[in-house]
Each structure stands twice: as structure tokens, then as C-alpha cells.
Amino acid sequence: MGEQNKIIINNNELSFKSGETILEVAKRYNIDLPTLCHLKGSVPTGRCGICVVEIQGMDNLRAACATKAENSMIVFTESKAVVDTRKKVIKEFLSMGNHNCAVSRPSGNDWTHFQMKVQADDNSAELCPAWGDCRLQDLAYRYQVTGEKPAAPYQTDPMEIVNPFIIRDSSRCILCGKCVKACREIQVNDAIDFDNADAPKKIIAGDNKPLKDSECVFCGECIQACPVGALVEKDARFDRGWQEKKIKTTCTYCGVGCQIYLHVKDNIITRVTGVEGVAPNYGSLCVKGRFGFNFVSSPERLTKPLIKENGKLREAEWDEALDLVASKLSQIKKDHGPDSIGVLTSARMSNEDNYIAQKFARAVLKTNNIDHCARL
Amino acid sequence: MTNTIGDIETADMILVTGSNTTENHPVLSSFVKRAVKFRSAKLVVVDPRKIKLVEYADKWIRQAVGTDVVWINGLMHVIIKEALFNKTFVNDRTEGFEELKKTVEKFTPEHVEKITGIAKEDIIEIARMYATAKAASILYCMGITQHICGTDNVKSLANLSMLCGHMGKPGTGVNPLRGQNNVQGACDMGGLPVVFTAYQPVSNPDAVKKMENAWGVTGISTSPGLTATEMIPKAHDGIIKSLYIIGENPLVSDPDLNHAEKCFEDLEFLVVQDLFLTETAQKADVVLPSTCFAEKDGTFSNTERRVQRVRKAVEGPGDAKIDWAITCDIASRMGYPMSYNSSEDIFEEIRIVTPSYAGITYDRIDKTGIHWPCPSIDHPGTPILHSAQFTRGKGLFHAIDFIPPAEEPDNEYPLNLTTGRVIYQYHTGTMTRKTEGLNERAPESFVEITQKDADKYNVKNGKKVRVISRRGEIEVIVQISPKAVDGTVFIPFHYAEAAANRLTNGRLDPIAKIPEYKVCAVKLAS
Ligand code: SF4
Ligand code: SF4
Ligand code: SF4
Numbered sequence: 001m002g003e004q005n006k007i008i009i010n011n012n013e014l015s016f017k018s019g020e021t022i023l024e025v026a027k028r029y030n031i032d033l034p035t036l037c038h039l040k041g042s043v044p045t046g047r048c049g050i051c052v053v054e055i056q057g058m059d060n061l062r063a064a065c066a067t068k069a070e071n072s073m074i075v076f077t078e079s080k081a082v083v084d085t086r087k088k089v090i091k092e093f094l095s096m097g098n099h100n101c102a103v104s105r106p107s108g109n110d111w112t113h114f115q116m117k118v119q120a121d122d123n124s125a126e127l128c129p130a131w132g133d134c135r136l137q138d139l140a141y142r143y144q145v146t147g148e149k150p151a152a153p154y155q156t157d158p159m160e161i162v163n164p165f166i167i168r169d170s171s172r173c174i175l176c177g178k179c180v181k182a183c184r185e186i187q188v189n190d191a192i193d194f195d196n197a198d199a200p201k202k203i204i205a206g207d208n209k210p211l212k213d214s215e216c217v218f219c220g221e222c223i224q225a226c227p228v229g230a231l232v233e234k235d236a237r238f239d240r241g242w243q244e245k246k247i248k249t250t251c252t253y254c255g256v257g258c259q260i261y262l263h264v265k266d267n268i269i270t271r272v273t274g275v276e277g278v279a280p281n282y283g284s285l286c287v288k289g290r291f292g293f294n295f296v297s298s299p300e301r302l303t304k305p306l307i308k309e310n311g312k313l314r315e316a317e318w319d320e321a322l323d324l325v326a327s328k329l330s331q332i333k334k335d336h337g338p339d340s341i342g343v344l345t346s347a348r349m350s351n352e353d354n355y356i357a358q359k360f361a362r363a364v365l366k367t368n369n370i371d372h373c374a375r376l
Numbered sequence: 377m378t379n380t381i382g383d384i385e386t387a388d389m390i391l392v393t394g395s396n397t398t399e400n401h402p403v404l405s406s407f408v409k410r411a412v413k414f415r416s417a418k419l420v421v422v423d424p425r426k427i428k429l430v431e432y433a434d435k436w437i438r439q440a441v442g443t444d445v446v447w448i449n450g451l452m453h454v455i456i457k458e459a460l461f462n463k464t465f466v467n468d469r470t471e472g473f474e475e476l477k478k479t480v481e482k483f484t485p486e487h488v489e490k491i492t493g494i495a496k497e498d499i500i501e502i503a504r505m506y507a508t509a510k511a512a513s514i515l516y517c518m519g520i521t522q523h524i525c526g527t528d529n530v531k532s533l534a535n536l537s538m539l540c541g542h543m544g545k546p547g548t549g550v551n552p553l554r555g556q557n558n559v560q561g562a563c564d565m566g567g568l569p570v571v572f573t574a575y576q577p578v579s580n581p582d583a584v585k586k587m588e589n590a591w592g593v594t595g596i597s598t599s600p601g602l603t604a605t606e607m608i609p610k611a612h613d614g615i616i617k618s619l620y621i622i623g624e625n626p627l628v629s630d631p632d633l634n635h636a637e638k639c640f641e642d643l644e645f646l647v648v649q650d651l652f653l654t655e656t657a658q659k660a661d662v663v664l665p666s667t668c669f670a671e672k673d674g675t676f677s678n679t680e681r682r683v684q685r686v687r688k689a690v691e692g693p694g695d696a697k698i699d700w701a702i703t704c705d706i707a708s709r710m711g712y713p714m715s716y717n718s719s720e721d722i723f724e725e726i727r728i729v730t731p732s733y734a735g736i737t738y739d740r741i742d743k744t745g746i747h748w749p750c751p752s753i754d755h756p757g758t759p760i761l762h763s764a765q766f767t768r769g770k771g772l773f774h775a776i777d778f779i780p781p782a783e784e785p786d787n788e789y790p791l792n793l794t795t796g797r798v799i800y801q802y803h804t805g806t807m808t809r810k811t812e813g814l815n816e817r818a819p820e821s822f823v824e825i826t827q828k829d830a831d832k833y834n835v836k837n838g839k840k841v842r843v844i845s846r847r848g849e850i851e852v853i854v855q856i857s858p859k860a861v862d863g864t865v866f867i868p869f870h871y872a873e874a875a876a877n878r879l880t881n882g883r884l885d886p887i888a889k890i891p892e893y894k895v896c897a898v899k900l901a902s
Contacts, residue, residue, distance in 0.1 A: 005478055015595050041732065044769035063613065064574055076884070089708060089761075092464060101782070116607040161694075164812060164813030164814075164816045165813050166816065185410075185414070187406045187408065187409075188406050188409035188412075188413055188432075202627055217398075217402065218813075219402060219403075219801060220483050220815070234813075235813075245689075247687050247688070247689035248685075248687060249669070249670070249685065249686050249687040249689065250557070250669075250676045250678075250684045250685065251557065252557050252668070252669040252670075252676075252688050252807075253556075253557055253802050253807075254400060254401050254553075254555060254556065254557060254679075254709075254802075255401070255553060255554030255555060255556060255557060255558075255559055255560065255678055255679035256381065256401050256403050256404050256678060256679060257557065257676055257677075257678025257679070257680075257682060257684055257745070258403055259684070262670055262689040262690075264689050264690055267690045267691055268690070269670060269689065269690060270691055273705060278743070278744050279380075279381070279382055279682070279744060280380070280381045280403075280404075280678065280680060280682065281403045281747075284403045284406060285403060285553070286402030286403055287402070287799060287800060287817075288402075288457070288798070288799075288800070288802055288808060288814070289403075291811060291813055291814065292802070292807065292808050292811045292814055293670070293811070294810050294811040294812070295651070295652075295668070295808070295810035295811065296668055296670050296671075296690065296805040297690075297693075298652075298810040300652055300653070300810065301651055301652065301665070301693045301694075301696070302650065302651060302652060302653060302657075302663065302666075302694075302696060303665055303693045303694020303695055303696060304657065304665060304694055304695050305662065305663065305664050305665060305695070306653075306660075306662070306663035307661070307662055307663075308617070308660065308662070311665060313653075313658075313660075318695060318697075318705075319654045321662050321664060322702075322706055323709060323710055324662055324706050325620075325662050325664075325709075326646050326709030326710045327709075328618070328645045328661075328708050329618060329620070329645070329647075329706070329710060330710050330711075332617050332618045332645060336617050338597065339597075339601070339602075339615075340615065340616060340617040340618065341617065341618045341619070341620070342601075342602060342607040342610075342616050342618070342619045342620070343619075343620045343621075343622070344604055344607070344619060344620070344621040344622065344624050344626070345562060345567040345622050345623070345624075346558075346562065346622050346623030346624045347554075347556035347557070347558050347559040347561075347562045347567075348556055348557060348558060348623045348624075348669075349562070349622065349623050349699055350558065350561070350669075350672065350674030350676060350686055350699075350700075350719065351558065351562075351564065351565050351674060351675045351676065351677060351683070351723070351726065352674045352675065352700050352719045352722040352723060352726070353622070353623075353674065353698075353699040353703075354558070354562045354565035354566075354567045355565040355566070355573065355700075355725075355726050356699075356700040356703045356704060356714070356722060357567065357622055357699075357700075357703055358565060358566040358567050358572070358573075358705050359591060359714070359838075360703050360704075360706070360714070361601075361709075362566075362572075362578075362591075362596050362597070363587075363591045363593045363596065363712060364585065364707045364712045364714075365595065366595055366597055367597055368570070368578050368597050368600055368601030368863055369569060369601040369602050369607060369616070369782045370566075370567060370568070370569060370601060371567065371568060371569050371602070371603045371604040371607070372559075372562040372563075372567040372568075372604065372624070373604055373624045373626065
């Protein structure tokens with residue numbers, strides 16, 4: 001049966017596994033099928049309508065995320081009907097709220113001109129914090145769509161800034177529901193939901209209270225899921241994604257060992273995001289991993305060796321400090337034997353650091369008095 | 377962990393005990409919650425506090441603090457009596473069953489109820505649930521290990537899982553959740569007084585020879601060293617003259633702090649290497665500034681034994697140096713030259729002397745980490761331990777009897793105190809308390825207490841109270857909470873200015889030498 005699983009996408013014959021959706025097949029073959037509301041690991045809803053495709057023999061376009069691949073199915077992902085529909089959907093989204101990055105330009109008709117203008121305004125409160133890192137903006141650009149001025153007044157709830165981590169701006173929300181799924185189906189915190197299932201107007205926490213008073217634990221899964229600028233990290237809202245380097249590493253807090261990206265600009269960590277698609281965390285993080293990085297650039301960090309003199313610590317150069325340590329340890333080892341010295345290494349440090357610490361205790365001091373505080 | 381984090385989601389039944397998972401291992405807790413909500417796994421939480429995870433549980437069982445061996449033995453009693461154990465597994469893969477059977481015989485549900493306060497019906501019900509599940513996973517954390525009988529608790533859980541054959545298969549196992557990012561790695565690397573890397577005993581002449589050859593030295597000590605919790609009191613006795621402390625802050629994290637502080641004063645020479653001028657560093661003769669995880673290359677090994685890369689993203693402040701380079705500099709100045717060009721160079725040496733890491737290279741873990749044991753370069757790693765056999769061949773049941781907590785409440789100190797963490801802070805707070813947002817969410821220490829006890833001892837929500845034990849006292853804010861149980865209060869240990877460890881007991885588990893943080897007796901005074 002397996003060998004019969006063939007689907008034709010954009011004139012290419014591709015094999016698929018039974019049960020796979022068209023979107024999953026396309027993703028596997030690197031076909032660039034745009035999505036907004038799709039969240040890996042959760043149940044697809046077809047809500048946003050961006051991933052529509054044309055299937056030969058069917059009257060209506062179908063959402064690729066919610067349609068299973070079938071044998072001999074012939075699919076087009078960028079046909080005229082598809083593109084027209086996507087344009088319409090994008091336009092509607094843009095018109096829904098304060099998407100000033102693509103709203104019909106106040107002056108002239110020139111896309112480039114508009115972009116120049118917005119960029120010149122970088123850092124202004126007017127500018128969407130997601131500018132340059134927004135799936136809707138990407139799509140507007142890709143399909144050359146501009147928004148209309150919102151017909152009806154859009155959500156004008158004030159931005160929620162009362163919690164220390166997340167800014168919620170419902171004026172930029174496109175009601176795609178991705179944050180709700182992230183919170184409910186991935187992190188299972190159930191802190192947020194649509195205000196009304198049938199005719200949603202906005203996303204609310206609990207019975208419409210600030211996040212800080214809700215069940216929210218500030219894992220930030222919803223920020224990472226949100227395709228637009230409706231949910232952003234408070235401290236990083238003026239940082240522009242394209243100016244940052246991203247370095248993949250491992251979280252320094254608990255033993256889960258989440259894979260994270262440190263976003264860095266000018267030697268400062270601006271934000272942390274979860275690495276999608278790899279174990280152990282598949283993109284999820286907790287509040288400490290995502291927001292607890294300020295200690296790195298804290299002014300309280302030690303920058304120089306210190307030596308105690310007359311009961312007070314004073315700054316010293318490395319040579320002086322290291323010589324003092326080496327001579328003192330040598331002296332104590334000589335006078336009282338190797339086992340009069342203990343080394344406490346750390347469950348916070350790397351394997352390499354720990355290996356060297358125990359090698360130092362055993363090969364240099366000649367003692368097995370080496371331990372770390374795992375017990376504590 | 378014997379199994380992986382991802383694997384939790386494939387369990388039919390999950391038994392969580394002594395782990396406040398949603399606060400201490402939040403991302404891992406979502407695997408548990410998803411298993412329950414979307415795969416209808418059964419969840420049983422055994423914990424004295426009404427932790428968040430209880431909301432997801434099919435069953436929440438509240439044991440009297442310090443009585444874990446009793447309820448675990450009780451489960452095994454029922455499982456054996458009702459012949460629900462996995463006979464094939466017990467026959468083929470284990471030894472010591474008869475003795476176990478004898479030991480658990482007296483732990484009848486009635487007897488267990490008397491000691492633990494758990495209703496006998498509940499004991500029977502969970503025993504059946506665990507034994508009859510297709511795949512059952514046990515998760516535990518410090519709530520199980522931080523007791524005078526911590527080693528016993530862990531062995532009891534291993535007994536339970538072997539008895540039912542919930543071992544070596546997906547969705548099963550006995551899974552300790554490591555509190556700190558690289559506890560696993562620090563142990564693997566031989567940061568322990570009795571073993572070299574990969575748990576090769578220092579008393580084994582072959583292992584000693586191997587290290588001597590690799591390191592080009594002779595005369596490595598074969599006698600076991602002291603644990604951290606022994607070294608500090610030994611300073612008071614004049615046996616330990618000097619400590620070199622790298623990246624730890626025992627003057628907040630150690631038990632019975634008042635005593636620990638006195639011990640530190642007796643040291644002749646104290647070196648502390650850290651990111652910050654911690655409470656411990658302030659006492660040092662020399663403080664050496666080191667770089668943090670974001671400023672270095674290296675590896676961490678997570679709680680599922682997965683060795684993962686750490687990469688340098690920013691430059692360290694001022695003259696701060698990477699920890700291993702500082703240690704190497706000291707070694708060289710003491711007449712044993714140690715130098716490496718990079719962390720990777722060190723890792724290559726680790727591979728030579730560490731059989732379980734031999735097959736892991738920086739290249740191989742560039743994209744995703746590998747689970748040790750990984751003995752050779754073509755080995756895929758071992759996500760699930762003990763699938764064909766145990767390390768020692770057959771799994772040995774350890775017959776374990778009950779030892780009550782070292783200090784129980786009495787008339788003078790009528791309340792049990794347990795300590796732990798909150799989600800927004802971490803360990804001694806040196807890192808998390810530098811992030812304003814985290815402090816805003818969890819600004820200060822508190823004592824969590826039931827309404828009933830609050831009334832009984834006449835303390836008010838939000839008001840300051842003195843908590844006093846035989847060893848010291850601290851002042852904290854009262855927090856009346858439904859999480860608490862009558863007779864037991866909880867204090868987080870992150871806060872140096874009201875360090876919970878001024879109160880805790882320094883008594884150690886005789887084998888693991890873990891202090892009994894989880895129970896001691898206190899009283900309240902306003
Ligand atoms: S931060 Fe986490 S808990 Fe809070 S709303 Fe977002 S996903 Fe839910
Ligand atoms: S906040 Fe973002 S993710 Fe949530 S519904 Fe609005 S646009 Fe979608
Ligand atoms: S992000 Fe949270 S759960 Fe993940 S490793 Fe860091 S502290 Fe642990």
C-alpha cells in the first residue's frame with residue numbers, strides 16, 4: 001500500500017505517509033506554503049485561511065493544514081485562484097487592526113517609499129514591535145498587498161504593559177488563535193482564550209483580566225507562536241530582529257536542558273527564544289529560561305580578581321591573585337597533607353569545567369576531596 | 377533518568393512524587409500535562425503539598441512528611457499480595473525478590489495508613505493502577521532525596537518499578553529530575569569524592585592506573601574523599617584547612633547555616649571563583665571572576681543524560697576568565713602544567729578516560745545532543761537504560777525498612793518545615809534575582825501555611841512572622857495558601873536575607889550524605 005502513496009504538488013510527484021496533511025507533505029519537501037495560525041504539535045483548524053491550495057477536481061480551495069493527502073491528488077499551491085484568495089485574506093487581516101506597516105500609504109503609492117518611512121521612524125512607539133519579524137508583513141510583501149484603513153474601529157483596548165515580561169497589544173491581533181493553542185495544547189496552562197467562541201473580538205486572560213492576575217506563568221510560548229506584533233517581549237520591543245545574531249545553546253537553569261537561541265546585539269543578550277523542532281523542548285521554554293538572562297550583563301558581575309587585605313577585598317591583577325592561590329595551596333598541602341584541602345565544583349558549570357576541577361583535585365592536589373552541591 | 381523527557385508522553389500512567397514539577401521543571405511538566413489531557417494517561421501525585429500538578433491528577437495522595445519508604449513498601453505489599461507483579465521480569469531480570477517480599481509483608485494497607493496518613497483504600501487503588509498500567513513512569517525530585525533516608529527512598533522506587541517490569545521500555549522507568557542544569561554532567565565528570573569520570577571508583581586500581589597514565593602523574597589517592605556536606609563541618613574540626621569553591625554558594629544553600637558560617641571562619645584559606653560577590657565569596661581570601669554560560673563554549677548533560685552543546689554568544693565582563701582556564705592556571709603555577717586551546721580539546725581528553733562519553737564529539741552533537749552511554753563513534757546513544765539488562769546484570773531488589781525523620785515536631789517546635797523552590801527564582805537567587813521581572817513576581821521569602829494553622833498560631837496573612845528552629849531563626853511574610861497542609865509549613869530557600877537554611881537540619885543521609893532539608897521542626901512567633 002505504501003508505494004501507492006503518491007501526490008502531485010505543483011507538477012511534482014511526491015510520496016507521503018498515510019495520515020499526513022498536504023501541509024506536512026509540502027513542508028517535508030521544502031515547498032514554501034505560507035501559514036499564519038498553524039502550530040506544530042496542535043490540532044489544525046484552518047482558521048486563518050492562508051494555507052489554501054487548489055485541488056484538481058474540487059470546486060473550493062482547501063486549507064492544506066486540515067486536508068489529508070490522498071493518493072493521486074493533484075495540488076497547486078500558487079495558482080491564480082490561490083494567490084487571489086491569499087491576497088484577499090491578507091488584506092482583511094491588515095484591515096482588521098493597527099497594522100500601520102502596510103496600511104494604504106498616506107503619501108504616494110510606492111511600497112519602497114513607505115518602507116523607508118517606517119524604517120526612519122524606527123524606535124517610535126508608533127512602529128509595530130514586530131516590524132521586520134512579522135509573518136503577516138512577510139506575506140503582505142510577498143503577495144504585494146497593502147491594507148485599507150480599518151473600516152470599523154479596531155480593538156482599542158490599551159496595550160497591556162502591567163506585567164514585567166509580555167506586552168499584549170490587541171490592536172495588532174489578527175485573532176488567528178495560535179497563542180491560545182500554544183498555551184492550551186503545548187504548555188497546557190490554559191491561561192488565555194477567545195472572548196467569545198463564535199464571534200471572537202479579542203484574546204482574554206481568565207475572565208478578561210491582566211495576565212499577571214491570571215493563570216499565566218509567563219512561559220512566553222504565546223509570544224513565540226504569535227505571527228504578528230500582538231504579543232512581544234517587553235524588554236525587547238525596540239530591538240529589531242535583523243540586527244541580532246542568534247546563537248544556539250543550552251539553558252543554564254534546570255536539568256531539562258532546553259535548547260535556546262540567545263539573540264545578541266552589541267554584545268548584549270536582547271532576548272531568548274526556544275529552538276523549534278529539536279529535543280528536549282521543541283521550542284518551549286519557561287519563565288526563567290526565556291526571561292531570566294539579565295544577570296549576564298549585570299553591573300554586579302565580578303570583573304577583576306579580589307584579594308582580602310586587612311579584612312577587606314581589594315582588586316588585583318590575575319598574576320598576583322593566581323600566584324597567591326598557588327603558593328597558599330602548595331604550602332597547606334605541604335604542611336597538612338593533600339586531604340586538608342577540598343574542592344567544591346559546581347552543577348552549574350560545563351562538563352569541561354567540572355572535568356578540569358576534578359583533575360586538579362586528583363592530579364595536582366592528590367586528594368579525592370572533590371564534590372559539588374547536587375545534594376543541595 | 378532511565379528514560380527520556382519525550383518518552384513521558386507515551387506513558388499510560390505517571391506517578392509523580394517529591395517533585396513540584398510545574399515550578400521546578402516547567403517545560404518537562406508540560407509533557408506530563410499533555411500526556412494526561414491529550415493521551416488520557418493516568419496521573420497520581422504523591423506530595424504533602426497541594427502543588428499545581430494536583431489539578432491535573434486523577435489522584436492526589438498526601439503522605440506525612442518523611443514517610444515515603446512506608447507508602448512505597450505498602451504499594452509493593454499490595455502488588456505482591458494480589459499477584460499483580462510482572463513475574464517474567466522478576467524471574468528473568470532480577471534477584472532478591474524473596475527478601476523484598478519478606479520486608480514488605482508487614483506494610484499492610486492498615487499499617488501504612490497509620491504511619492503515613494494515606495487511606496488504605498488509596499494505597500490499594502494506586503498499587504493496582506501502577507501494576508496494571510501498560511507503561512508506567514515514575515518521576516521524582518528533591519522531595520524524595522532530601523531526607524535522612526533519601527537513598528532508601530530512591531531504592532524503594534526502583535524496587536517498585538522492577539517489581540512491575542516498568543523498566544527498559546518506552547513510557548516507563550525511574551526518572552529523577554535534576555534540579556540544576558548540569559548535575560548530571562558534574563557527576564559524570566567525576567565531581568564526586570568516590571569516583572572518577574563515568575563512575576569509575578577511585579578505589580579500583582585499574583581505574584587509578586588509567587587516570588595516572590592519561591594525566592602523566594603518579595600517586596593518585598585511592599581513599600574516598602569527603603562530600604561537600606562533610607567538608608564544611610570538618611573545617612570546624614581543623615581537618616580541612618582550605619577550600620577552593622567554584623561556582624557554588626554554600627553560605628545560602630547549606631543546611632544549618634549558622635553552624636556552616638562558623639565553620640567557614642575556621643578555614644585558613646578560602647578561594648571562591650564565581651560570577652558575583654556571593655555570600656560565600658565575601659568570606660573569601662581570594663575571589664576569582666569567571667565567565668557564565670553565555671560567554672563560553674562547552675557541554676552540559678541534562679537530566680535525561682543527553683550531552684548538549686553550550687556556545688559562546690557574548691564576551692565576558694572585564695578580566696573574567698573561563699572557569700577551566702583559571703583552574704589550569706593555578707595548576708600550572710603549582711608545578712603541574714595544564715593547558716588546553718579550547719573546550720573541545722578538553723572534551724577530547726574526556727572521551728579518552730570516560731567510556732560512556734567515548735563516542736560523543738562536538739561535531740556529532742552540533743544539531744542535537746546524544747544520550748550517554750555512547751561507547752563508540754558509530755553508536756547512536758542510549759535514550760532508554762536497562763532495556764536488555766541492568767548495568768550489574770540482574771536488577772537487585774533492596775529490602776528497605778522505614779527510618780523516621782531525624783527531627784519530629786514536639787510541644788516546643790510543633791510544626792514541620794519543608795523547603796523548596798518557586799518558579800520565578802532559582803537556587804540561591806544569585807542569577808534570577810538580577811532580573812527585575814522575576815523579582816517583581818517573587819520578591820521576597822514567605823512561609824506558606826494553612827488557614828487553620830494560621831489561626832491556631834495566631835499569625836496573619838501578609839504579616840511578618842519569625843520562624844524559629846533549634847538552629848536559628850528568620851523573619852518572613854505569612855502566606856496562607858491552599859497548597860499547604862495542616863501541621864507543615866513551607867519556605868523557599870532562594871533568599872539570602874531570610875535564608876531558610878538557617879533553620880534546616882544538618883543531619884545527613886548516611887549513604888548519599890544529603891542533608892535532611894525536607895523536614896525539620898519549627899515554631900512561629902510574631
Ligand atoms: S505566557 Fe505562557 S502561560 Fe502565559 S498566556 Fe502565554 S502561553 Fe499562556
Ligand atoms: S495574539 Fe497573536 S497569536 Fe494570539 S490570536 Fe492574536 S495574532 Fe494570533
Ligand atoms: S527553559 Fe526552564 S524548563 Fe527549560 S531548561 Fe531552562 S529552566 Fe529548565
